Amino acid sequence: MEKRCLGNSGLEVSAIGLGCMGLSYGYGPATEKADAIRLIRSAFERGVTFFDTAQAYAQGANESLLGEALAPFRDQVVIATKFGFEDGDVQKGVNSKPANIRAVTDAALKRLRTDRIDLLYQHRVDPDVPIEDVAGAVKELIQQGKVKHFGMSEAGVQSIRRAHAVQPVAALQSEYSLWWREPEKEILPLLEELGIGLVPFSPLGKGFLTGAINASTRFDPSDFRNVVPRFSEENRKTNQGLVDVLKAIAAGVKATPAQVALAWLLAQKPWIAPIPGTTKLHRLEENVGAADLALTADNLRAIDVALSTVAVQGDRYPAHLQARVGK
Numbered sequence: 001m002e003k004r005c006l007g008n009s010g011l012e013v014s015a016i017g018l019g020c021m022g023l024s025y026g027y028g029p030a031t032e033k034a035d036a037i038r039l040i041r042s043a044f045e046r047g048v049t050f051f052d053t054a055q056a057y058a059q060g061a062n063e064s065l066l067g068e069a070l071a072p073f074r075d076q077v078v079i080a081t082k083f084g085f086e087d088g089d090v091q092k093g094v095n096s097k098p099a100n101i102r103a104v105t106d107a108a109l110k111r112l113r114t115d116r117i118d119l120l121y122q123h124r125v126d127p128d129v130p131i132e133d134v135a136g137a138v139k140e141l142i143q144q145g146k147v148k149h150f151g152m153s154e155a156g157v158q159s160i161r162r163a164h165a166v167q168p169v170a171a172l173q174s175e176y177s178l179w180w181r182e183p184e185k186e187i188l189p190l191l192e193e194l195g196i197g198l199v200p201f202s203p204l205g206k207g208f209l210t211g212a213i214n215a216s217t218r219f220d221p222s223d224f225r226n227v228v229p230r231f232s233e234e235n236r237k238t239n240q241g242l243v244d245v246l247k248a249i250a251a252g253v254k255a256t257p258a259q260v261a262l263a264w265l266l267a268q269k270p271w272i273a274p275i276p277g278t279t280k281l282h283r284l285e286e287n288v289g290a291a292d293l294a295l296t297a298d299n300l301r302a303i304d305v306a307l308s309t310v311a312v313q314g315d316r317y318p319a320h321l322q323a324r325v326g327k
Contacts, residue, residue, distance in 0.1 A: 001047030001291050004273050006197025009170035011119065011149050013078050015266055015291045017050030018043045018284075019201055019277030024062035028220030031279045033065065040069035042281055044077065046288045052173075052199070052275045053112075054082035054123055055104055056090050060111050067113035074114055080173075080199075081108050082153060084123030094324070096126035098137035105141055121151035121173055122163075125327035131159045135166035142167070151199075154325040157186050160196070169196050174325075176200035176272075178209060178261050178303075179230075179242055179312045188269065200265055203274035206231070209261040210283075211243050230314030238313040245306045255293050258283075260303070262290035267300055 002015040021027075023036040031039070040051065051070060053062045063081055070077055083104040086092035108117060120141065122134055141147040149170035152160060163169055172191060176183045177200060191198055206225055207213050215237040225231040230239065246257040253260065258276075265274045276287045295303075315322060 001049075001288065003049075004197075004270060006119075006149075006171040006199070006273065007191065007271050008195030009149055009168065009197065011078065011170050011197070013050035013273050014048050015273055016048060016262065016288055017052060017199070017273055017275035018048050019275040020051060020053045020062055020066055021057045022277040022279055024058040024065060026057070026224045027279075028223045030058065030061070036065055036279075037069040039279065039281060039284060040066065041072075043284055043288070044070070044073060046285065047291075048288065049077045050080070050273060050275065051077060052080045052201075054121075055088035055108060056082065056085045056123060059088040060107065063108055063111040067111050071113050078118040079112060079114065080119035080121060080151065080171075081112065081117055082121040082123040082151075083108075084121075084126065084153075094124050094126040094128075096122055096129045096134045098129075098133055101134065101137045102141070105146055109146060116145060117147050119149045119151050119170060120147045121153045121171075122155070123153050124324045125152070125155050125159050127327060131163045132166050135163040135169075139167040156326040157190050159327055160190060160194070164194055164196070169194070171197040171199050173199040173201055173275075175202045175316060176265065176274075177203045177205050178246065178264060178307060179205045179239070180316055191271070192269070197271045197273065198269065200272065200274040203265050203276050204258050204261055204287075208236070208239065209243065209246060210256070210258045211247055214240060227318050228314075228316065229318065230312070230316055232314060235314035239310075242307065242310045242312060245310060249299070249303055249306065253293065253295070253299060255290075256286055258286055259290040259293050260295070262287060263293040263295050264300070264303060266291070267295050 023031045086095040138150045151171040153173040250257045250260045
């Protein structure tokens, strides 16, 4: 698979990574451990070298899973994880105090069965801790060899600038896709200016852009999408127009809607590396195949024109979670 560098950091990753959250957390019951390990190792066999996890994904269980799965080829992959929630529990709120960053990093190293974290993100900006202190704490961890690169997630322009001045930010992880293009306004120009890579999460719109979800889909009671306004039954019905457009374009290039959505992201900037997540091997193969789909300038124009006629309905987060992003 094609490799990409995240900005000016020198950190090289596969063009398509694997977001591992859904194997343990967020989208219903956790995947059986043996099946999850098989999926992660299958991704590596197909050229994926970029794996994403966080303390907050089942309070460290996802890190432990990833550590075991990647142990046989640890030195051939890039592992990204995140700190920033109290006890790794999203419900308890944020905590980016330097002492917590150090403790969480040490615990993550053990769970991941490694002596260094390739990319350590602040999961969400903590309004009670100056971002300079956060960047300084990660800088110390880098100096100690425990961390290789510093990242931020869902941060706003000013926080990124201020953090980058203390410790260069290698990558920003934020939602970006054909149905969430807000980063194009301020974030992408800033990342280009500062030489920071972008790692889009939910590049398939939490599954919606695959075409496998419609107005009648019922989610598991523990599935996060139940509280996402964009996934209300009424909004799914309205947003189906976006998927219909995507399906038509995909048919024209002999690909799937998911592959077009991922290839579109890859075509935006050479320093973008999306991390679609899945629990299914056939979806993994489909996603990886997007790296081989080269959309032409005409394809990209057609996508833009077609999508300009579709207004996506519904917020991407419930209000209490929306308040944590873009700070």
